[in-house]
Amino acid sequence: MSLSRRDFIKNTAALTAASYIGMNLPFVAGEANAADVASWHRGTCRLCGTGCRVQLGINSKGQPVAMRGEPKSRTNFGYLCMKGMMFYKIMNHPDRLTMPLYRERKDQPFKEISWDKALDIAARKFAEAKQQYGPNSTAYYGSGQCLTEETYLFQKIMRAALQTNNVEGNPRLCMASAVGGYLTSFGADEPIGSYANIEKSSCMFLIGSNMAEAHPVIFRRVMRHKMNNKDKVKVINADPRFSATSRIADMHMQFKPGTDLAMLNAMAYTIIDEKLYDKEFIADYAVFRKGKKVLVDMEAYWKSLQDYTPEKAAKICGGNITAKMIREAARMFAKSDGTVSFWCMGINQRKRGVWANNLIHNLHILTGQLCREGADSFSLTGQPNACGGVREGGGLCHILPGHRLVVKEKLRNQVEDAWGIPRGRIAPKPGAHTIKMFQQVNSADIKAIWINCTSPAQSLPNVDLYRKGMAREDVFIVTSDIFPTRTTELSNLVLPTAFHFEKSGVYGCTERRSQLTPKVVQSPGEARPETWIATEWCARMAKYLNDPVVLQTVKPFLGKEMYVEQPQAIWDEYTQKLTKGRDNDLRGASYTVLKQMADGVQWPAPTEAFALTGGTVMKFVKGVDPMATSMSKNEKPFQFYGPAHPDKKLWIWIRPQAGADEEPDADWPMYLSTGRVIDHWHTTSMTGRIPELMRANPYSFVEINPKDAMRYGIKPNDMVEIESRRGKVTMPAKVMEGPIEGMVFAYWHDMHEDRMINKVVKDSFDPGSKEPEFKICACRIKRVSGPKALKPFIVT
Amino acid sequence: MKKQVLVLLALATLVVLAACSSMLPTATKAGHPSLSEQDMLIACSDCHREVTPTVYSEWYDSTHGIGNVKCYQCHGTYENLQVTPDMVQSCGSCHTDKLGEHTGKQTCWECHDVHSFLIN
Numbered sequence: 001m002s003l004s005r006r007d008f009i010k011n012t013a014a015l016t017a018a019s020y021i022g023m024n025l026p027f028v029a030g031e032a033n034a035a036d037v038a039s040w041h042r043g044t045c046r047l048c049g050t051g052c053r054v055q056l057g058i059n060s061k062g063q064p065v066a067m068r069g070e071p072k073s074r075t076n077f078g079y080l081c082m083k084g085m086m087f088y089k090i091m092n093h094p095d096r097l098t099m100p101l102y103r104e105r106k107d108q109p110f111k112e113i114s115w116d117k118a119l120d121i122a123a124r125k126f127a128e129a130k131q132q133y134g135p136n137s138t139a140y141y142g143s144g145q146c147l148t149e150e151t152y153l154f155q156k157i158m159r160a161a162l163q164t165n166n167v168e169g170n171p172r173l174c175m176a177s178a179v180g181g182y183l184t185s186f187g188a189d190e191p192i193g194s195y196a197n198i199e200k201s202s203c204m205f206l207i208g209s210n211m212a213e214a215h216p217v218i219f220r221r222v223m224r225h226k227m228n229n230k231d232k233v234k235v236i237n238a239d240p241r242f243s244a245t246s247r248i249a250d251m252h253m254q255f256k257p258g259t260d261l262a263m264l265n266a267m268a269y270t271i272i273d274e275k276l277y278d279k280e281f282i283a284d285y286a287v288f289r290k291g292k293k294v295l296v297d298m299e300a301y302w303k304s305l306q307d308y309t310p311e312k313a314a315k316i317c318g319g320n321i322t323a324k325m326i327r328e329a330a331r332m333f334a335k336s337d338g339t340v341s342f343w344c345m346g347i348n349q350r351k352r353g354v355w356a357n358n359l360i361h362n363l364h365i366l367t368g369q370l371c372r373e374g375a376d377s378f379s380l381t382g383q384p385n386a387c388g389g390v391r392e393g394g395g396l397c398h399i400l401p402g403h404r405l406v407v408k409e410k411l412r413n414q415v416e417d418a419w420g421i422p423r424g425r426i427a428p429k430p431g432a433h434t435i436k437m438f439q440q441v442n443s444a445d446i447k448a449i450w451i452n453c454t455s456p457a458q459s460l461p462n463v464d465l466y467r468k469g470m471a472r473e474d475v476f477i478v479t480s481d482i483f484p485t486r487t488t489e490l491s492n493l494v495l496p497t498a499f500h501f502e503k504s505g506v507y508g509c510t511e512r513r514s515q516l517t518p519k520v521v522q523s524p525g526e527a528r529p530e531t532w533i534a535t536e537w538c539a540r541m542a543k544y545l546n547d548p549v550v551l552q553t554v555k556p557f558l559g560k561e562m563y564v565e566q567p568q569a570i571w572d573e574y575t576q577k578l579t580k581g582r583d584n585d586l587r588g589a590s591y592t593v594l595k596q597m598a599d600g601v602q603w604p605a606p607t608e609a610f611a612l613t614g615g616t617v618m619k620f621v622k623g624v625d626p627m628a629t630s631m632s633k634n635e636k637p638f639q640f641y642g643p644a645h646p647d648k649k650l651w652i653w654i655r656p657q658a659g660a661d662e663e664p665d666a667d668w669p670m671y672l673s674t675g676r677v678i679d680h681w682h683t684t685s686m687t688g689r690i691p692e693l694m695r696a697n698p699y700s701f702v703e704i705n706p707k708d709a710m711r712y713g714i715k716p717n718d719m720v721e722i723e724s725r726r727g728k729v730t731m732p733a734k735v736m737e738g739p740i741e742g743m744v745f746a747y748w749h750d751m752h753e754d755r756m757i758n759k760v761v762k763d764s765f766d767p768g769s770k771e772p773e774f775k776i777c778a779c780r781i782k783r784v785s786g787p788k789a790l791k792p793f794i795v796t
Numbered sequence: 797m798k799k800q801v802l803v804l805l806a807l808a809t810l811v812v813l814a815a816c817s818s819m820l821p822t823a824t825k826a827g828h829p830s831l832s833e834q835d836m837l838i839a840c841s842d843c844h845r846e847v848t849p850t851v852y853s854e855w856y857d858s859t860h861g862i863g864n865v866k867c868y869q870c871h872g873t874y875e876n877l878q879v880t881p882d883m884v885q886s887c888g889s890c891h892t893d894k895l896g897e898h899t900g901k902q903t904c905w906e907c908h909d910v911h912s913f914l915i916n
Contacts, residue, residue, distance in 0.1 A: 071893035079890045082869050220863050692868040698837040789834050
């Protein structure tokens with residue numbers, strides 16, 4: 001199905017020479033292969049949620065020159081993907097932001113200013129907004145790529161100093177539904193088990209995830225386990241798209257987008273129908289629920305599944321789904337000695353993402369495929385610190401550090417006491433979730449917003465709508481980052497930040513493991529750690545607001561050495577005071593302990609001795625999880641002590657099939673889905689500046705099924721317009737047996753105006769989790785032209 | 797007439813020579829045929845699937861192929877191309893623990909055939 005090189009060159013030869021006169025490639029090619037490593041330094045990879053441990057090689061001049069995996073890490077065992085191998089190459093990139101930049105109006109050019117002036121401007125603007133328009137006219141939008149110390153500190157300042165809960169982060173766009181699913185099904189956020197369950201499993205159910213490209217090093221473990229046990233280990237891949245992950249699958253379940261809830265319910269039907277459920281496990285540990293307050297029984301649950309017999313579900317799902325396939329999958333799942341499910345954005349970025357999560361958890365609870373080796377319901381986290389920083393550290397509008405809900409007064413008081421601030425200081429209601437936050441930027445109800453380490457001007461769904469708001473002159477935007485992005489383009493104040501390995505801090509990965517990365521390289525120019533920036537900003541705000549509580553917020557950290565002492569003090573406050581006794585107890589994971597370890601500590605880890613062993617490999621199991629022992633209510637081996645379930649039970653949910661918010665119709669007949677490629681991370685602001693990675697995927701393509709391509713007269717590399725009710729983009733086509741017929745799949749990493757697919761995507765969201773439905777909307781496509789000589793593009 | 801034929805022959809030879817030299821790729825310093833900037837934006841595997849099909853299919857079916865360890869991870873890109881990779885820098889990025897005791901004085905590929913990586 002690929003275009004031959006001869007054909008491609010024939011098509012583009014005439015354009016080649018003319019197009020490339022004077023073109024500036026966004027990367028620095030030709031740097032010498034560095035072999036002069038003087039020392040190696042252990043840390044965590046800067047990219048995805050896997051949490052690979054790496055070693056950064058420094059030369060005698062203190063420059064980063066090489067990267068390799070850490071062989072002793074229990075996460076990656078020394079393996080890296082190409083992004084992990086190469087991200088050190090951007091540290092000395094000429095595009096690095098090195099000075100604070102400011103412009104009063106967004107239509108003016110930026111001017112370099114001093115840190116003193118920059119912090120003063122930021123302090124004055126936020127203080128003025130609070131005084132004139134109230135605390136909720138200020139906001140913070142952070143990232144699952146910030147260190148835990150950074151997220152924790154910023155949310156502390158927003159809540160304690162500015163008195164707003166307008167604290168959000170880009171994990172709202174990827175993991176909120178997984179959080180919602182874990183809380184409503186298990187009573188506690190984050191996976192029960194660890195990656196170690198892979199090697200003990202007999203069946204792996206990969207749904208809504210292209211693990212091979214999005215979590216390559218975890219996929220390596222899955223692939224290896226399958227290859228070592230070809231007949232014994234079964235892999236089921238469920239995805240409307242045939243992807244790189246599907247290569248190792250024994251069964252590929254290809255259903256119409258949005259019909260997977262019916263399919264999962266039909267698997268549950270089979271499990272009950274054929275008596276494959278674990279009666280004892282259900283009796284001991286589970287209850288059935290229909291609504292938040294409605295308890296039902298197995299009878300009612302079974303009745304609700306009558307709409308989802310395998311035959312009925314197969315009709316709903318279409319694609320290659322048959323009743324036989326559903327039954328086979330359910331039997332494999334239920335009967336295996338250990339089943340692990342993995343999923344990611346295909347399940348989370350949905351109108352009913354929480355429900356989809358619940359239905360996967362249902363299968364595990366019904367069959368007792370939990371709490372033992374090789375059995376787990378394992379949500380893959382996208383970003384390196386969505387778990388550690390945002391989900392655990394209080395980085396969303398409705399949660400406080402230590403898995404506490406804003407709405408619970410008792411828990412607010414605990415946080416206020418820990419912070420030494422008056423009770424009643426933290427606002428009692430949640431702030432604006434991400435989409436609401438940017439709607440409030442659009443209406444200028446938010447007057448001052450701080451955006452840290454993320455680029456919503458590219459990554460939000462229906463993005464042009466929100467770029468309009470961000471461009472408003474009456475909304476003051478501070479962006480702190482390492483490179484220019486689509487978001488710095490819409491900012492008033494741009495602050496240069498220290499990169500990974502240029503500052504110390506902790507990342508908490510998918511498997512609840514907190515790992516430390518030290519400072520070993522000096523930042524370029526005047527780039528500074530975010531913890532220093534935030535501390536200084538808050539101290540200046542204290543003067544403008546004339547409020548002693550504002551200063552109190554950062555007093556413990558003021559004046560401390562900015563690369564190690566300051567982040568360490570923040571980490572200590574967070575772990576020792578805010579996680580004490582919580583289900584993510586991290587008191588044992590001090591910097592001292594973390595520095596000694598090849599990898600890191602899985603919580604709960606209340607003591608240093610336990611933390612040094614690696615921490616809790618499996619939650620809720622007595623003898624393995626110290627809190628299962630200390631919180632034990634009875635003699636049973638599993639204790640589901642999670643804070644969200646007062647009854648300490650697992651909840652099996654009745655959830656109906658619910659499709660996408662915007663299904664195809666006569667005018668917009670195709671499904672549009674979007675996703676990632678292995679060579680690029682998110683918005684390409686980092687990976688696009690590395691020649692090897694940029695050349696591997698220089699622009700976004702749209703994958704089109706061969707039947708659809710024939711129907712629309714589209715050949716490989718033809719330019720195709722993808723249009724929705726919201727906007728249109730034009731991308732080159734990849735004609736392949738990837739997406740199911742009737743669906744196109746566009747890569748979202750490209751920041752070129754013509755190829756930013758988020759212009760086309762819909763911003764509807766799950767009513768429970770508020771996570772947007774990036775994965776499904778309706779579009780139409782048409783062939784625009786033959787192949788064009790495209791240029792890769794990065795904001796510089 | 798003879799002069800005209802000779803001139804024509806000379807011209808023809810020049811044309812043929814010119815055509816030949818424009819078709820023959822000039823090699824880069826590192827050993828890859830010279831490509832335009834546009835050509836260099838095609839993924840390695842897209843061309844090599846046609847140009848070196850055996851290497852491609854060996855790689856595609858190997859653990860590297862299934863695991864998406866791509867050409868440029870071992871061989872670099874055009875400006876830093878290594879047809880034969882530096883073992884420590886490339887293999888050693890992921891297989892650090894195999895360098896030394898396991899490899900001894902040999903290269904990885906003396907035992908692990910490229911590009912299938914099966915033990916020979």
